[in-house]
Amino acid sequence: MFKTLWFKVLVGMVLGVVVGLMLSPNAFALVSKEVAFTIAPWVALAGNIFLALIKMVVIPLVMSSIILGITSADNTETLKSLGMKIAPYFVFTTIVAVTLGLIIALYINPGQYVSKDILNTISTSSIVIKEVNPISNTSIPDMIVDLIPVNVSQAELDGNILFFVILAIFVGVALMNMEDEDSKPMKDLAKSFQAFSMTVVSWAMKLAPYAVFGLLCSITIKIGFDAISSMSMYVFTVLLGLFSLLCFYLTVVYLSSKIKPLDFLRKVREVQLMAFSTSSSAAVMPLSMKTAEDKLNVPTPISKFVIPLGATINMDGTAIYQVIAAIFLTQLFGIDLSLTQMVILALTTVAASIGAPSTPGVGIVILATILQSLGVPVEGIALILGVDRILDMCRTTINVTGDLTASLVMKKLVNISSQEADVAKEINALKQKVSKEN
Template sequence: MKDLLKKLWFQVIIGMFLGVGIGLLLSPTAFALISKDLAFAIAPWVALVGNIFLALIQMIVIPLVMSSIILGITSAEDTQTLKVLGLKIAPYFVFTTITAVTIGICITYFIQPGNFVSADIINQISSTQVVLKETSVLKDISIPDMIVDLIPVNSVKERLDGNILAFVILSIFIGVALMSMKEDDAKPLKDLAKSLQAFSLTVVSWAMKLAPYAVFGLLCNITIKIGFDAISSMSMYVFTVILGLLALLCFYLIIVYLSSNIKPLDFLKRIREVQLMAFSTSSSAAVMPLSMKTAEEELNIPSPISKFVIPLGATINMDGTALYQVSAAIFLTQLFGIDLDLIDVVILAVTTVGASIGAPSTPGVGIIILATILQGLGVPPDGVALILGVDRILDMCRTTINVTGDLTATIVMKKLVSLSSNSEELARKISDKS
């Protein structure tokens, strides 16, 4: 038992149960052992450690992503290997994202969770309105201008805007440029990237020590505020999203089996620690080091593939988030009686795919992106407040699927590399670097 208590994943589970349990005891809508004012005054202090944990992850996410991508690219050592990796993984990411959005649309239209919410809940929306300060209005610009805007001209502005995709592109430029330079000229920047990654991993290790307390505080805080009333009233919506995520998980398991002959239960057993950490932290970035370690040690993925695919996937491969966004958008249109024709649904799907790519891999961004998507559908802004109460729960679930998708991508990439036209030479190069 002592050895079990030392394991981080077990400590996180204890924190989850204690957080929900104590939150229910203090919640005014549950057992209400204390007054509402006192409970709401205590909640922010309970969440303090959790918010510090999230702040540490948000602080380190950009240097971690940039250094990991740069090192992943330069580990290939030649442009041919990089070309094969890049040209194969990009279509795969787009394919799985489109699949996730399609699953979300089909399941939400089949169940129609918007028809299960009572009128009383809708009437209460205005009283629980939440101002999303980070939501930005969609710019009225052309597609060519949007493509040009991907190039990070002003890195400080992109950091303030939370545009991590810009830093991914910058990292790719740096990595490819380093491969084209003389070794003596490239070595200082490569060493800097290694040092930056080591620094980032050190901060992540500090943050992970706070994880059990962070999980306890964050779950206790949200449970105090919403109890189970909001969850029960939105149960069909929550069920719909989780069912869609489970369908997406089954899709991943099929891909894994076809790519590697790893049985579904065996695969889940190998990655369970990563899934648990993703579920508890709601952050793909927080578990990125653990994801790379698991890919290499448990799934036998060569280091160049894991270092290239996982940081990239943590930034642009947000299948769980994409499914959630399209399901939530359709749910709210059903709730407010807004009819979408086929063209509207297609536009929604395309917008969701685009919005999920490059979304920051930190907690809570899904609700921000969703608010932006809803602007074009005629859904009242107050509608976001309705789903905000259960967003934390769904955020934990979709992040778990996101990291599962990243690990699945490493297996697919390993298989695709072995099937390439120059597979023997390429496989030898990658194996030598692992």
């Protein structure tokens, strides 16, 4: 057990919180505030290097994985079946998440537990939110056209991974409709890119326990007890929503694969711990694919297609967080939402969560868009910034759990077994061997 990654990560998490509380000015304060805040970025260095390594290879990893996932399907019927089922499934689960968030937030009413005097402490200069174009200003036909990846360089600058996902899907489908002689060089290139990406990821994973310690220690130094205690009911509401969504996933897993909840959680615990520690779906994508194939027996064509796609557009944890945060702030600012506005809020959240970059802190940017549509002052985000990173870690854990759940559901719906996938691999290997000999 002491050699397993999940145990090392767990130890790093515990030590990070303990050391952070000892140094935090808002907790035990063993050192002065200036010294603690000077130590924080140095402690987080390993974690930031870890995240930077993952960000460096996330685009080639996503593209190569999706291309290989599509081309390994061997026939267009399997691919069509997978594509036609995964999109409605992702939309369905996002709608479930948003509905759960609305029900829980309206029932608990977390805004009433925060003193209105706290609004006077908001400083507009304390937050910097990236400017986001409101979704309502773009027509649906324009949104559809904008999905086609025309300017790849701009997409990379904007961190729009969805563009690269769509580009990879186009490339993969095109390769399946080409002659083997013409498609082979590009398939080999995709394999090389994936091998390169996985090599860099393997280097990064050696840093994982130290990265987890550094990131959590740095966060704890900055927030301490005060930020969490003053927003305890809001934090409880979000965590309850995420737990409800996890229960929904466990039910789906049992109904689709007959895997008991505790067995499923035991198999995916490494992925969940890594997601909780890094707050990045992209960072755990390689581990998610490996877990899906090795521990959940998901065929490679499905795992390589569903996991990268899910890490980009299946953000159910983020969606439920956004809708609860929006309802919380409307309650705090005394804004009464009509039924129509709630429906608009739900639809906006679904649309905004799809295609969100799978990197830490992106939920705040998306939340700014939603708040603007409701008439809530964006400055209200300053109230939840103190606890956002902790909640970001929790919702990322649910996001990756949803991706693994989706891979099991697609395995059931597409009717491709692991044995069939292995046979397909052997046939491909024989074909390549024969072609080389010829």
